[in-house]
Amino acid sequence: RLLGLWCQRMAVLYLLLLVPMLCIWLNAEDILILLRQDREVARLASRYLARLALGLPAFALITITKRYFQAQGLFSLPTKISTVVAGINVLMTVTLGMSPYLHLGFDGAPLSTSISYNLVALSSVICGWKIELRSAWYPISTRALHPSGLATLLHLGLGGVGQIASEWWAWELVGLAASLLGPKALAAQSVLLVSTTTTYQAPFSLGVAASVRIGQLLGLAQPRLAKLAAHAAFLLGLAISLVFSAIFWVWRNQWAYLFNDDEDVAVMVGSVLPLVALFQVFDGTVGIVGGILRARGKQATGALLNLSAYYVIGIPLGIYLAF
Structure with a gap:
């Protein structure tokens, strides 16, 4: 059950690390211009990261659940989830990026990636809670903040x-x-x-x-x-x-x-x-x-x-x- 406790601690640490990461991503245009990058490239990169940031917390959760499963010898479960969502991601990228009705264009790729991250994270949590054994889970506790x-x-x-x-x-x-x-x-x-x-x-x-x-x-x-x-x-x-x-x-x-x-x-x-x-x-x-x-x-x-x-x-x- 200590595995679950360490996962909670990792979640706390990730939450702290996400703050500076999001600050950098959301101010990427100014940072890239300071690094002498082309203004149009900097603008598009910043726009891309702003959309991709919607999936950053989910990506952090994915890394935690992946290690949670691997530590219990469940190597195939994260792969199965990622494989299914990868197919969905391809369809979403084409639909959001090229659909004449949505008119998202450039924004379609990062948005589809963010949605995919959230789908993988949600699926991992559901599988860990409903399908696999929960013997490694530790009740949410203040020990995670130690x-x-x-x-x-x-x-x-x-x-x-x-x-x-x-x-x-x-x-x-x-x-x-x-x-x-x-x-x-x-x-x-x-x-x-x-x-x-x-x-x-x-x-x-x-x-x-x-x-x-x-x-x-x-x-x-x-x-x-x-x-x-x-x-x-x-x-x-x-x-x-x-x-x-x-x-x-x-x-x-x-x-x-x-x-x-x-x-x-x-x-x-x-x-x-x-x-x-x-x-x-x-x-x-x-x-x-x-x-x-x-x-x-x-x-x-x-x-x-x-x-x-x-x-x-x-x-x-x-x-x-x-x-």
Whole structure:
């Protein structure tokens, strides 16, 4: 039942963190203009985030319920819910974005995403309450507000932020730098970022599953099985990454046309995709190893590796080579 208590504490911590996040999102236009972004791009980005903010609290709840289920070995339930809602999201995106009757246009995509987040959150709560066993639930209590418990979560969370968020933020900084090279370079960067982010989901998801599985085995004092699970996850992640590398290499000259028909952007993307193909192997490996480190409680180690690799070496070198 302590699982339910820690979930409540996580909810309290999320509520506190949502306040500055919403403030940033709702003032994104001014922030982006200060970062020397195009005014029209800043306006549209701010408009997008304002609509997407409607689903931000639900997204926080999704992360809590997902861990709640995974800790009990219910790995398939969040996947089933997300799969069903993903299909609904596609229909909503097309309907809200392209319907001649609603006239939402650009706003349709973030609104459909926000609605989908709320649907997943609501479905997760209903499934957790009505369908699955509630033995792990803890009655709502003021213990969730205890400073020591919140401090423990914050300490562990900061390690996770350093390990995972620092990597994502690095790519956002690269996007800001690319925008200074012009709209075509930014468009090419967007194509590459969407592509690599999409392919990264496979090894990252495998890393999450490995983290939970290895953590359970270590908790059961079965280090040999935990080691076997780590090796299996690593090899499977490497195989998946090699498949993505081959796809990017073979289709490097045609890949950009999946996103737009601009010839200059396609040439830029095609010239960089061989490097992206090589990068897949290392990026996929990082996704798996990161999960293994989290399972062993080594978030700080992963954070230090990411911070040094991205912010001490990678980004400064990339900016130097670009400008």
